[in-house]
Amino acid sequence: YQEKALMNQHWVITAGPTREAIDPVRYISNHSSGKMGYAIAQAAVNAGAKVTLISGPVNIPEPSSVELINVMSAEQMHQQALLKAKGADVFIACAAVADYRVVEIAEQKIKKTADNHHMQINLVKNPDIVADVAALSEKPFTVGFAAETQDVEQYALDKLTRKNLDLIAANNVALSGQGFNSDNNALTVFSATSQQDISLMRKSDVAEQLVDIIAEQLGEKR
Numbered sequence: 001y002q003e004k005a006l007m008n009q010h011w012v013i014t015a016g017p018t019r020e021a022i023d024p025v026r027y028i029s030n031h032s033s034g035k036m037g038y039a040i041a042q043a044a045v046n047a048g049a050k051v052t053l054i055s056g057p058v059n060i061p062e063p064s065s066v067e068l069i070n071v072m073s074a075e076q077m078h079q080q081a082l083l084k085a086k087g088a089d090v091f092i093a094c095a096a097v098a099d100y101r102v103v104e105i106a107e108q109k110i111k112k113t114a115d116n117h118h119m120q121i122n123l124v125k126n127p128d129i130v131a132d133v134a135a136l137s138e139k140p141f142t143v144g145f146a147a148e149t150q151d152v153e154q155y156a157l158d159k160l161t162r163k164n165l166d167l168i169a170a171n172n173v174a175l176s177g178q179g180f181n182s183d184n185n186a187l188t189v190f191s192a193t194s195q196q197d198i199s200l201m202r203k204s205d206v207a208e209q210l211v212d213i214i215a216e217q218l219g220e221k222r
């Protein structure tokens, strides 16, 4: 019998995109497949953690032995994340949350008319889920992601400080064969004082390495 590294720990992970409704048939979203977040959830379960996975709408199989909470919008994800992160050991924000939502969701399908060649949709900022978790009085060890298409390190470090995170995993989503919807990914994981590279490989392997890095940093902090 071997004791698993993360036994007695509760990890909360967000994954997938959010969907922001425009009207009953349309929405704003992004290309997140949920693969990266689901792989992290599975790796944490395999290492012995109790895992709550808060997921936007995806089409991939559910990891085994997780508590899965399905949500649609950023506001729903925000509500569930704050509820579940209280008292958790680790919070990982892998979801690609829509930064903005529609101010007034139309009750009926918006019609195209002969004279409206242009139309405007009014958007308002969504709450920042990972920043609000990091602001909890009993803050879990909080890990964010940074999906960037340029100046990856600079933007990632800015998010690390601005959102008061313990770690940030940066990916360059402009490169083909990694990032959104790919089976592979590469990450650079920053803390305020360290930097570790996870090279391009299957998301399941990236997830295992990320879980190891988090466990190690968590151990040093305690």
Ligand code: PMT
Residues within 6 Å of the ligand: 016, 031, 032, 033, 034, 035, 036, 037, 074, 093, 094, 095, 096, 097, 098, 099, 126, 127, 128, 129, 130, 131, 143, 144, 145, 146, 147, 148, 159, 171, 173, 179, 180, 181, 182
């Ligand atoms: O799902 P896959 O297809 O496998 O793709 C994986 C991925 C590319 C989506 C993933 O690796 C990734 O980078 N996830 C973060 C995507 C993102 O929205 O990054 P961002 O740089 O816009 O956001 C920064 C951080 O703040 C993220 O941890 C995000 O979850 C969080 N955030 C952002 C906005 C918001 N309102 N609330 C948040 O919590």
